[in-house]
Amino acid sequence: xxxxxxxxxxxxxAQKCAQMLSEKLNGKVDLCNLKTSKALxxxxxxxxxxxxxxxxxxxxxxxxxxxxDNRSILKDKTIGLFICGMxxxxxxxxxxxxxxxxxxxxxxxxxxxxxxxxxxxMNPVExxxxxxxxxxxxxLTDISEENINRIVQSMNNI
Ligand SMILES: Cc1cc2nc3c(=O)[nH]c(=O)nc-3n(C[C@H](O)[C@H](O)[C@H](O)COP(=O)(O)O)c2cc1C
Numbered sequence: 001x002x003x004x005x006x007x008x009x010x011x012x013x014a015q016k017c018a019q020m021l022s023e024k025l026n027g028k029v030d031l032c033n034l035k036t037s038k039a040l041x042x043x044x045x046x047x048x049x050x051x052x053x054x055x056x057x058x059x060x061x062x063x064x065x066x067x068x069d070n071r072s073i074l075k076d077k078t079i080g081l082f083i084c085g086m087x088x089x090x091x092x093x094x095x096x097x098x099x100x101x102x103x104x105x106x107x108x109x110x111x112x113x114x115x116x117x118x119x120x121x122m123n124p125v126e127x128x129x130x131x132x133x134x135x136x137x138x139x140l141t142d143i144s145e146e147n148i149n150r151i152v153q154s155m156n157n158i
């Protein structure tokens with residue numbers, strides 16, 4: 001069994017989650033950062049996990065592009081999906097908005113993994129937005145290992 005994990009990240013949280021997943025999934029696992037490398041071909045794998053982080057309600061365009069470029073291949077794969085974000089109350093909508101319906105319906109796991117605010121990585125506008133909107137003014141990590149394990153369980157059981 002082989003699994004490809006493709007993800008997009010701005011400040012590294014989705015990468016951290018992808019790495020945690022890769023250490024827990026059975027079989028051979030390859031990781032691919034869609035922002036820094038050419039997407040690996042999902043046709044060569046049995047299972048595919050697709051993940052990204054949310055900024056102002058949207059997932060990165062690299063994730064959307066990977067989904068649309070590989071639509072027909074992904075139909076026949078075991079799919080897991082995740083997003084990183086800090087607004088739990090938006091999780092369901094953000095998951096729905098981040099992936100095409102066909103891929104969402106085919107996925108055996110769809111999880112909101114939480115995220116982190118790291119102020120030194122943000123630009124000044126982002127810092128201000130986080131302070132105003134999230135009412136947070138210091139670093140915060142809220143990654144759900146429980147939700148990561150749920151993806152692992154669903155993917156490993158197939
Ligand atoms: C400017 C800004 C906007 C954000 N907008 C959202 C949002 O709309 N929904 C959400 O759930 N999280 C939002 N977040 C939280 C990020 O998704 C979170 O920091 C995540 O861990 C980033 O992951 P990354 O480091 O992989 O890019 C926002 C963060 C910043 C700095």
